[in-house]
Amino acid sequence: MPLAEIQTAPLKEKRKRPLVAMQSVSKVFSSGTVALSGMSLTVENGEFISLLGPSGCGKSTALRIIAGLGDITSGTIDWPSSRINAKGLPEGDIGFVFQEPTLMPWKSVFGNVYLPLKLRGVSKAAARDQIMSALATVGLRDFAEAYPRELSGGMKMRVSIARALVTKPKLLLMDEPFAALDEISRQKLNDDVLLLWKMTGITVIFVTHSVFESAYLSSRIIVMKARPGRVHADLPLVTNRERDAHYRTSEEYRRACETVSYSLIGAINAAKED
Numbered sequence: 001m002p003l004a005e006i007q008t009a010p011l012k013e014k015r016k017r018p019l020v021a022m023q024s025v026s027k028v029f030s031s032g033t034v035a036l037s038g039m040s041l042t043v044e045n046g047e048f049i050s051l052l053g054p055s056g057c058g059k060s061t062a063l064r065i066i067a068g069l070g071d072i073t074s075g076t077i078d079w080p081s082s083r084i085n086a087k088g089l090p091e092g093d094i095g096f097v098f099q100e101p102t103l104m105p106w107k108s109v110f111g112n113v114y115l116p117l118k119l120r121g122v123s124k125a126a127a128r129d130q131i132m133s134a135l136a137t138v139g140l141r142d143f144a145e146a147y148p149r150e151l152s153g154g155m156k157m158r159v160s161i162a163r164a165l166v167t168k169p170k171l172l173l174m175d176e177p178f179a180a181l182d183e184i185s186r187q188k189l190n191d192d193v194l195l196l197w198k199m200t201g202i203t204v205i206f207v208t209h210s211v212f213e214s215a216y217l218s219s220r221i222i223v224m225k226a227r228p229g230r231v232h233a234d235l236p237l238v239t240n241r242e243r244d245a246h247y248r249t250s251e252e253y254r255r256a257c258e259t260v261s262y263s264l265i266g267a268i269n270a271a272k273e274d
């Protein structure tokens with residue numbers, strides 16, 4: 001059954017103006033590599049979107065472009081529901097979580113999470129409540145004074161997420177954040193990110209290679225095709241069921257994984273035929 005047929009919640013009714021709209025975006029690197037061509041994607045406020053696709057299809061490039069970390073060669077990116085700052089980005093900030101936690105080893109957890117506020121000139125004293133609140137959101141309130149070397153891989157990634165959240169962004173971009181973690185830590189962090197999404201109403205765009213991860217987390221999955229990168233399929237996945245351990249073993253989840261998996265195979269085959 002297509003994912004569209006198992007939609008149940010009227011999520012779209014809540015949404016008015018999109019958060020971000022990419023129209024026919026292309027990105028050609030100076031090396032000549034065409035990373036994206038004619039990529040269009042509209043993201044509504046409050047969505048949890050996964051970008052899924054084979055290696056090299058332009059997922060990270062698309063994410064970095066949305067974050068304002070790279071120019072586009074052609075096309076447009078608009079933020080219809082936001083005021084735009086001098087950098088052409090929406091006010092209210094964007095949080096970015098990379099595949100590696102990228103923590104400063106010489107700084108405590110508190111010091112690492114403080115960094116984005118420090119860069120904005122906020123004093124440590126004034127930032128304290130915001131930092132502790134971000135740490136509480138990822139379950140690390142009691143580890144503020146610890147150093148990265150004392151933390152597990154999953155905990156380091158939580159610090160990285162807290163650092164991305166400390167400025168209270170309306171958009172959280174995550175680039176394969178859990179790919180390097182063991183399966184148990186990954187599942188736990190999946191649940192934590194889902195809880196965070198529900199609690200805060202933040203919009204999330206999540207890059208992953210994993211069909212299973214995308215089908216578990218997302219309200220919509222964008223399957224991308226390579227050479228050049230663009231949208232191959234747009235799969236809404238809305239369910240009234242709690243995404244939890246029971247969901248992972250449910251028939252609904254199995255069907256979702258199957259549909260996404262077929263779509264991914266289609267994207268890979270389509271790229272071969274181009």
Ligand SMILES: Nc1ncnc2c1ncn2[C@@H]1O[C@H](COP(=O)(O)OP(=O)(O)OP(=O)(O)O)[C@@H](O)[C@H]1O
Pocket residue numbers: 029030031033034035053054055056057058059060061062209229
């Ligand atoms: N800075 C760069 N300069 C030149 N080419 C680049 C650069 N960054 C990425 N590319 C190329 O652009 C294409 C898309 O890369 P990108 O990293 O966005 O893909 P991806 O889908 O995120 O891949 P992966 O899943 O392996 O991380 C690839 O061919 C890559 O080699």
